[in-house]
Amino acid sequence: MKGGKLMLVFAIACGLIAAVSVYIYLGKSMAPAPAITTTVTVVAAKSAIPPRTKITQDLIYVKEVPEEAAHPNVVRDMADILGLITKYEILEGEQILMDRLYGEGERIGLVASVPRDMRAVTVPVDEVVGVAGFVKPGDKVDIIVTASGVGETGDVAFTVLEDIEVLAVAQETEDKSQGKAKVSTSVTMAVSPSDAESLALAEKIGKLRLALRPMFATATKGQGIVEHDILRGVKGWSPPKSGASTASARPSTSSGYSGEPPSGPAVATPRTSSAGSKGSGPGAVSEKEKVPSIVEVIRGTQTTFVTLVEDGEVAKP
Secondary structure, X not given: OHHHHHHHHHHXXXXXXXXXXXXXXXXXXXXXXXXXXXXEEEEEEOOOEOOOOEOOXXXXXXXXXEHHHOOOOEOOOHHHOOXXXXXXXXXXXXXXXXXXXXXXXXXXXXXXOOOOOOEEEEEEOOOOOOHXXXXXXXXXXXXXXXXXXOOOOOOEEEEEEEEEEEEEEOOEOOOOOOOOOOOOOXXXXXXXXXXXXXXXXXXXXXXXXXXXXXXXXXXXXXXXXXXXXXXXXXXXXXXXXXXXXXXXXXXXXXXXXXXXXXXXXXXXXXXXXXXXXXXXXXXXXXXXXXXXXXXXXXXXXXXXXXXXXXXXXXXXX
């Protein structure tokens, strides 16, 4: 009996040992093999990068990510994007994709076309002002102003700015018409800050007109002209003269007119003079019959006429 019991215990122990061995073996054989992870290098943002920001080395870094986690268009080398401009905001730690950056030579709207230290200013145009629609982006123009004159000068015309680059015509920054005329309502030009102020004032005091410059034109600026300069070349024209009947209607020294020509360097040339001539005889002129003196005042390229009447008082022609 004793021997039978021992054999039974031994058999049970062997069975347990065999069962445990089989369990351990099966557990090891059915365990999945350890996965081999492959990583790749990607470029990411150190911190949030706003739109239209130039990529510099201090804004980006390189990190390793699993190959399956890398975007197909991700940047792999920092040198490929240094100096490029962002189109959209890039978040901190975000992988930098090429389609979120402006490529080299790619236009970034009008702001990228404005030269350094210049300003973009738009002026209204029509078919006449805009040279019948032949002004195109990239052309150079002169800007002429016509305005009402002061006193005896008549209307004036002068070139306020010259050799100005056209950035855009209407909303187009490129010539898509292949040189064909296209009438628009506005032209945008690149000017310096001080020229922008001059242009804004010139638009207020007169009417603007664009003059298209030829390619490779030299810098030549007009001297300006007044209405009397043109009329002086018309046969039979003479500057207006005021007689005794109109002299009384003109402002005199007592009514606030200073009696002096406008300030500034000028050359005065008497046109006629009979003042102070006292005499007798058939050809004598009495005090009451004095003929007004018309003085021609030349200031640079502008000429005006001032009439002297009644003991030195001045009246405009």
